Structures are given as C-alpha cells and as structure tokens.
Amino acid sequence: MAARRSFTDSDTADEAVRTTCDDATICKRFATSKGYWKDSCLQYFVRNVGERKAPEINRGYYARVQGVNLLLDAFLKKTQCLCQVINLGAGLDTTFWRLKEENLLPRKFFEVDFPTVVARKIHYIKTKPPLSKPIIDEHSSDTLLLEPHALDSDRYCIIGADLRDVSGLDEKLKKFQLDPELPTLLLSECVLVYMTPAQSSSLIRWAAETFHTAMFINYEQVNMSDRFGQVMVENLQRRQCSLAGVEACQSLDSQRERFLKTGWENAEALDMMTVYSVLPQEDVARIERLEFLDEKELLQQLLQHYCICWATKDKLSLGLSQVAF
Numbered sequence: 289m290a291a292r293r294s295f296t297d298s299d300t301a302d303e304a305v306r307t308t309c310d311d312a313t314i315c316k317r318f319a320t321s322k323g324y325w326k327d328s329c330l331q332y333f334v335r336n337v338g339e340r341k342a343p344e345i346n347r348g349y350y351a352r353v354q355g356v357n358l359l360l361d362a363f364l365k366k367t368q369c370l371c372q373v374i375n376l377g378a379g380l381d382t383t384f385w386r387l388k389e390e391n392l393l394p395r396k397f398f399e400v401d402f403p404t405v406v407a408r409k410i411h412y413i414k415t416k417p418p419l420s421k422p423i424i425d426e427h428s429s430d431t432l433l434l435e436p437h438a439l440d441s442d443r444y445c446i447i448g449a450d451l452r453d454v455s456g457l458d459e460k461l462k463k464f465q466l467d468p469e470l471p472t473l474l475l476s477e478c479v480l481v482y483m484t485p486a487q488s489s490s491l492i493r494w495a496a497e498t499f500h501t502a503m504f505i506n507y508e509q510v511n512m513s514d515r516f517g518q519v520m521v522e523n524l525q526r527r528q529c530s531l532a533g534v535e536a537c538q539s540l541d542s543q544r545e546r547f548l549k550t551g552w553e554n555a556e557a558l559d560m561m562t563v564y565s566v567l568p569q570e571d572v573a574r575i576e577r578l579e580f581l582d583e584k585e586l587l588q589q590l591l592q593h594y595c596i597c598w599a600t601k602d603k604l605s606l607g608l609s610q611v612a613f
C-alpha cells in the first residue's frame with residue numbers, strides 16, 4: 289500500500305515538473321511578442337501570445353535568454369562549431385533553430401527531456417515544416433530515425449530520458465552517436481533544481497567524467513534561504529512542484545562548489561542582477577524602453593534570486609576558462 293502511494297505521489301510531482309516547460313515557453317512567447325528579443329520558432333510551440341506578463345518577468349526572461357546565449361555562442365566560437373551541445377531538460381526550447389538561422393550549428397545538437405515532453409516536441413516538429421525543414425536540410429540521407437520518444441538526424445537529436453538515471457541517459461546518448469572526444473557544451477536551464485542534490489551531482493559528475501573538454505552552463509535559482517526565496521519555493525509547492533534541489537541553490541558559492549566537487553576544473557557564477565548589468569547596455573536600454581516598469585525593486589529581487597553558473601574543463605586547451613561575460 290505504502291509503495292503504491294509513493295509511486296503515485298512521485299508521478300504527480302514529475303507531472304508538475306513536466307508542465308514547467310510550458311510556463312517557460314509561454315513567458316518567452318509573450319516577451320518576444322513585445323520585442324524583447326527575436327525568436328521565429330516559438331510560435332510553432334505556443335500558438336497564442338497569451339495573457340500579459342508583468343514587465344519584470346519579461347526583463348527576467350530577457351536576461352536569462354541573452355545571458356545563456358552569450359556563453360553558448362562564445363563556446364561555439366571557441367570551438368569553431370566543431371563540438372556538440374546537449375540541452376538537458378530542453379522542454380520546448382528553440383536554440384537549435386536559432387543556431388541554424390545564425391549559421392552556428394554544432395556538429396550535433398542533442399536535447400533530452402522526459403519521454404512525454406519529447407513526444408509532444410516531436411509531434412510539433414513533424415507537423416510544422418518551419419521546424420522540420422532545418423532538420424531535414426541538415427540530414428544527408430532520405431531516412432530519419434523517428435520513434436515515439438526519439439528523433440535522430442545528422443545534426444539534431446531529441447531523446448526521452450530521465451536525467452536522474454545517468455546510466456540510462458549515457459546509453460541512450462551513445463546509441464545516437466554522442467562523441468565523448470568532441471568538445472561538448474551541456475546546458476541546463478531551470479532543470480537541476482527539480483532533482484535532489486545527489487541526483488544532480490551524479491549528472492554533473494557523469495558529464496565531467498565523460499568529456500575531457502567541456503563547458504556546463506546552468507541557469508537556476510540562487511539565494512533561496514532568504515524570505516523572497518522561501519516564497520518562491522512555497523509558490524511552486526502550491527502547484528505540487530517541489531524544488532528537491534534547493535539546497536544547492538543557497539548561494540553563488542554553493543552553485544560553484546557542486547561543479548568543483550565533481551571533476552570540473554573551473555566554475556564561475558553570477559546572479560542575474562549582475563548579468564543584467566554586464567549584457568550589452570545598448571540593447572538593455574532598448575528593451576527598457578519597451579514597457580514602463582513600476583516595480584524596480586521587485587525586478588532587482590527577482591534577478592538576485594536567479595543565477596548563471598558555468599564550469600569548464602579543457603584538455604584541448606581551447607581557452608574555455610576565459611569564456612565569460
């Protein structure tokens with residue numbers, strides 16, 4: 289009886305975590321409709337612009353997307369795109385299509401998420417030519433591997449897997465020609481926080497042990513032990529979404545430490561208030577003119593409770609430790 293109950297509970301919790309990808313996509317869709325940044329593909333994952341979002345939310349997403357893109361693009365330039373990218377917990381993220389448009393595609397772009405999320409994304413890709421065409425254009429033979437929870441082509445691969453099962457993940461990625469010898473960028477955006485610190489540590493350690501030249505970009509909550517952080521946790525708990533990994537989100541140091549303890553050579557972390565202040569200021573001035581912001585203090589608090597942490601190891605001496613804002 290007890291076992292059955294706990295299965296049901298964890299199933300509900302996983303389902304709540306899976307729905308967070310819609311929240312992210314809906315917010316990005318709204319912000320792009322206001323002109324914060326351009327994304328030609330979000331419309332195929334969320335048709336309607338949806339309810340208005342507060343300006344501080346839009347600015348927060350702007351800082352998140354620009355900050356992560358800046359580091360990702362710097363890695364692609366350092367490796368001259370002779371690399372692979374693995375987006376862990378990718379949800380409905382559109383980075384593959386942006387990189388294709390900007391002629392910055394890595395050798396192969398992998399995405400991983402729960403099988404049900406992947407099945408949905410594959411459905412969108414199959415039914416929307418602007419999503420499928422770039423994948424087909426980059427594929428050299430007539431046949432693509434297409435399964436309910438996996439799609440594999442020369443340059444794009446999406447796999448259904450649970451990131452808490454590292455050996456299963458490793459097996460699936462290798463089945464789809466993951467190359468441990470290639471410089472590799474791993475990306476997790478609001479994902480590790482949904483796993484226990486032990487589970488995220490195994491994932492981070494697996495990445496450090498598998499790739500000799502790599503960078504890991506992690507965007508998520510920080511400074512979670514203060515009152516504002518606790519309210520964020522409570523709000524998510526109300527939606528059955530528990531932040532199992534909140535312990536690793538106590539400070540910038542705890543974010544860095546988790547990488548330094550698991551085999552990474554360097555790790556840096558900045559809160560998003562700092563990232564916002566070091567993004568190209570001309571563009572920041574442009575987006576600040578888009579909407580009037582009344583709640584300046586709320587924006588500051590919000591940005592102080594998210595961070596980007598990036599870690600590197602660099603056997604090929606590509607200068608990855610110099611990648612920074």
Ligand SMILES: C[S@@+](CC[C@H](N)C(=O)[O-])C[C@H]1O[C@@H](n2cnc3c(N)ncnc32)[C@H](O)[C@@H]1O
Pocket residue numbers: 305306307308309312313376377378379380381400401402405449450451452476477478479482483
């Ligand atoms: C907040 S969403 C972020 C999605 C995407 N990274 C973005 O920024 O738009 C978190 C994503 O992580 C995925 N996720 C969380 N835990 C996971 C796990 N254990 N295995 C696979 N995917 C997971 C969820 O399904 C969801 O798509």
